[in-house]
Amino acid sequence: MEPSADSKRATLAQVAELAGVSVMTASYTYNQPDRVSDRARSKVLDAAARLGYAGPDPSARSLRRGSTRTLGVVMGEHLSYAFEDPEAVSFLAGIADVCAERGYGMTILPITGDADDVPRITAAAVDGFIVWTTSDDDPVLAAVQAMKRPAVVHGGPAVRGMGLVGIDNRAAAHAVGAVAFADARRPAVVSFPLSRERVSTIVGGAGLADVLFPVTRERLAGYRQAAEDAGIAWRDVVVAVCARNDAAEAERVVATMLASAEPPDAIAAMSDQQAAGAVNAIRAAGLVIPDDVAVTGWDDAAVAAELGLTTVAQSLREQGAACAHAALGGNPDSQTAPWSVVRRTSTRR
Amino acid sequence: MEPSADSKRATLAQVAELAGVSVMTASYTYNQPDRVSDRARSKVLDAAARLGYAGPDPSARSLRRGSTRTLGVVMGEHLSYAFEDPEAVSFLAGIADVCAERGYGMTILPITGDADDVPRITAAAVDGFIVWTTSDDDPVLAAVQAMKRPAVVHGGPAVRGMGLVGIDNRAAAHAVGAVAFADARRPAVVSFPLSRERVSTIVGGAGLADVLFPVTRERLAGYRQAAEDAGIAWRDVVVAVCARNDAAEAERVVATMLASAEPPDAIAAMSDQQAAGAVNAIRAAGLVIPDDVAVTGWDDAAVAAELGLTTVAQSLREQGAACAHAALGGNPDSQTAPWSVVRRTSTRR
DNA sequence: CTGTTAGCGCTTTCAT
DNA sequence: ATGAAAGCGCTAACAG
Numbered sequence: 001m002e003p004s005a006d007s008k009r010a011t012l013a014q015v016a017e018l019a020g021v022s023v024m025t026a027s028y029t030y031n032q033p034d035r036v037s038d039r040a041r042s043k044v045l046d047a048a049a050r051l052g053y054a055g056p057d058p059s060a061r062s063l064r065r066g067s068t069r070t071l072g073v074v075m076g077e078h079l080s081y082a083f084e085d086p087e088a089v090s091f092l093a094g095i096a097d098v099c100a101e102r103g104y105g106m107t108i109l110p111i112t113g114d115a116d117d118v119p120r121i122t123a124a125a126v127d128g129f130i131v132w133t134t135s136d137d138d139p140v141l142a143a144v145q146a147m148k149r150p151a152v153v154h155g156g157p158a159v160r161g162m163g164l165v166g167i168d169n170r171a172a173a174h175a176v177g178a179v180a181f182a183d184a185r186r187p188a189v190v191s192f193p194l195s196r197e198r199v200s201t202i203v204g205g206a207g208l209a210d211v212l213f214p215v216t217r218e219r220l221a222g223y224r225q226a227a228e229d230a231g232i233a234w235r236d237v238v239v240a241v242c243a244r245n246d247a248a249e250a251e252r253v254v255a256t257m258l259a260s261a262e263p264p265d266a267i268a269a270m271s272d273q274q275a276a277g278a279v280n281a282i283r284a285a286g287l288v289i290p291d292d293v294a295v296t297g298w299d300d301a302a303v304a305a306e307l308g309l310t311t312v313a314q315s316l317r318e319q320g321a322a323c324a325h326a327a328l329g330g331n332p333d334s335q336t337a338p339w340s341v342v343r344r345t346s347t348r349r
Numbered sequence: 350m351e352p353s354a355d356s357k358r359a360t361l362a363q364v365a366e367l368a369g370v371s372v373m374t375a376s377y378t379y380n381q382p383d384r385v386s387d388r389a390r391s392k393v394l395d396a397a398a399r400l401g402y403a404g405p406d407p408s409a410r411s412l413r414r415g416s417t418r419t420l421g422v423v424m425g426e427h428l429s430y431a432f433e434d435p436e437a438v439s440f441l442a443g444i445a446d447v448c449a450e451r452g453y454g455m456t457i458l459p460i461t462g463d464a465d466d467v468p469r470i471t472a473a474a475v476d477g478f479i480v481w482t483t484s485d486d487d488p489v490l491a492a493v494q495a496m497k498r499p500a501v502v503h504g505g506p507a508v509r510g511m512g513l514v515g516i517d518n519r520a521a522a523h524a525v526g527a528v529a530f531a532d533a534r535r536p537a538v539v540s541f542p543l544s545r546e547r548v549s550t551i552v553g554g555a556g557l558a559d560v561l562f563p564v565t566r567e568r569l570a571g572y573r574q575a576a577e578d579a580g581i582a583w584r585d586v587v588v589a590v591c592a593r594n595d596a597a598e599a600e601r602v603v604a605t606m607l608a609s610a611e612p613p614d615a616i617a618a619m620s621d622q623q624a625a626g627a628v629n630a631i632r633a634a635g636l637v638i639p640d641d642v643a644v645t646g647w648d649d650a651a652v653a654a655e656l657g658l659t660t661v662a663q664s665l666r667e668q669g670a671a672c673a674h675a676a677l678g679g680n681p682d683s684q685t686a687p688w689s690v691v692r693r694t695s696t697r698r
Numbered sequence: 699c700t701g702t703t704a705g706c707g708c709t710t711t712c713a714t
Numbered sequence: 715a716t717g718a719a720a721g722c723g724c725t726a727a728c729a730g
Binding site: 011012013023024027028031056057059060061062063064065 | 706707708709710
């Protein structure tokens with residue numbers, strides 16, 4: 001076996017010695033090649049090849065430079081679940097675009113909801129943090145804040161010293177709710193969970209106690225306004241809180257609502273996945289969209305176009321990119337992203 | 350403003366000094382709390398709180414310990430594209446499961462296809478690497494190998510000194526191809542790209558020159574066997590190579606094939622997304638599945654069940670987890686994962 | 699239970 | 715163009 005196949009990593013000092021130059025010349029060869037003579041450079045690269053030296057040790061370099069060239073992304077309770085959420089996935093893609101362009105790595109920080117989340121944040125070797133939408137009381141926020149690095153929250157909550165990127169959820173919900181609830185007498189809402197406990201329930205609007213996820217809270221407030229604009233009291237609006245953001249649970253819960261004594265004739269959901277589940281349940285019940293029941297989604301995902309869903313369009317990908325820029329320390333660190341209501345055939349207007 | 354709001358990070362030495370103890374006592378407080386008296390510990394934590402000290406610096410710790418507690422995931426050419434591929438996403442979720450469980454971070458390494466990919470690998474502060482399926486000639490493989498850390502490739506190619514996790518693609522393709530091509534006279538294949546150039550073409554099986562992606566190569570070999578078992582020469586099998594793994598491109602290419610003089614009567618695809626595109630094209634052409642054209646997919650994604658697609662089931666999630674274990678240095682580092690053919694209504698048998 | 703010493707591998711600073 | 719010295723912040727190893 002040649003020396004290059006040696007299974008231990010060599011150090012810069014060893015390379016320098018074998019090349020017959022000082023450590024600094026070896027270092028310059030990697031960091032400022034122009035500053036080194038051709039002869040010296042090739043001697044160094046030669047020695048490196050012989051020793052199987054792959055370049056300066058990343059940890060040592062980070063320590064010395066005070067920067068890791070890596071961004072940390074904190075992904076709410078269940079990381080594996082985050083990857084199943086198409087919204088979250090395009091958000092990640094937006095971050096990835098910026099990281100790739102700037103030569104940065106991107107560390108995903110798995111948050112489990114357990115006590116060991118905080119140490120994991122604390123132990124993350126990153127230059128900045130991006131926190132995916134979470135609840136007001138998430139201990140992870142304080143942990144990130146304590147790291148004293150550039151940090152942004154997507155969606156919410158707003159935290160002192162951290163940026164905030166997202167849309168005006170209340171305004172968007174009000175707008176799409178107005179379309180969803182047009183000519184409706186019994187509007188209903190299919191909601192994301194209210195707190196990190198993620199319990200499913202069906203309640204009247206008045207029964208909603210503390211909504212700890214700011215995004216959910218704002219959207220509910222917008223839907224409430226829309227309902228009241230349509231002359232319906234919030235306490236008369238049925239809100240179905242789903243533990244997960246998927247079509248299956250939404251389909252079940254909507255089927256239940258449709259089988260009740262006072263079935264809804266308009267349903268505003270919080271994602272296109274949920275809306276798709278609602279569509280399935282409505283069709284299964286032999287009802288017609290939008291005549292019997294109007295439906296709206298959120299995000300304008302592929303499924304929304306396929307099903308003709310009226311929905312709220314926003315670019316999670318661009319918001320991801322904005323977060324990355326903020327976490328890199330550039331840019332004004334907070335920004336409100338654009339949104340629009342896309343009208344299709346699932347609503348009466 | 351209190352001192353805790355000070356925007357610069359304090360050091361362990363400063364904490365120790367303020368607490369009136371040695372640096373090591375402070376260090377133990379974070380790393381081996383049991384070894385420290387209650388009094389000393391609380392003095393340290395007190396001082397830390399006052400200085401806004403969030404815990405030992407991750408880079409310094411990594412350097413000293415020689416370990417970063419982070420796994421690197423190398424995601425082929427387009428990272429943003431990787432997140433759009435549901436297969437890749439469940440694979441990531443599997444890695445995430447293991448990382449969360451073991452308290453590890455997970456660094457996604459954005460590979461762009463440019464020359465700066467190698468330096469980015471080289472600069473990654475990780476304890477082990479997981480490489481998502483790539484081509485035989487990908488320079489990233491040598492870069493990872495040079496890092497001399499535990500490494501696994503998912504899918505392929507096999508690399509000396511690195512583990513390999515995946516299914517027997519040839520056998521699986523042979524098996525599902527047998528079902529797809531049953532009673533067919535003009536079988537066709539919808540394929541992934543052949544090389545990292547990702548060019549789209551339609552050729553006879555004999556026209557396939559160098560297939561550089563081992564997974565694609567193996568699947569083509571399996572389909573070939575299946576065709577030949579059915580008495581059809583490989584050169585008579587039309588292979589449509591798609592640049593991207595999505596329904597849209599597959600739909601276009603299948604529409605083209607169906608409009609040709611000798612339209613296929615059986616189509617074996619390489620993903621359920623592609624198969625879904627094929628289904629759309631077939632229906633749009635007014636043909637019946639499986640009577641006029643049989644179709645098979647791959648992966649048993651949600652869409653496969655929805656469309657009644659015969660497909661190959663495998664758990665990318667479990668394979669992701671297996672890769673993570675291997676990259677953590679545990680386990681035998683190579684393993685062949687299970688698969689099965691799921692028969693539904695898109696095929697004649 | 700606490701402290702001292704040494705040094706992880708590298709790059710910044712300041713010569714030459 | 716090259717080099718010597720210093721030290722980034724921390725913890726393993728070894729006393730006391």
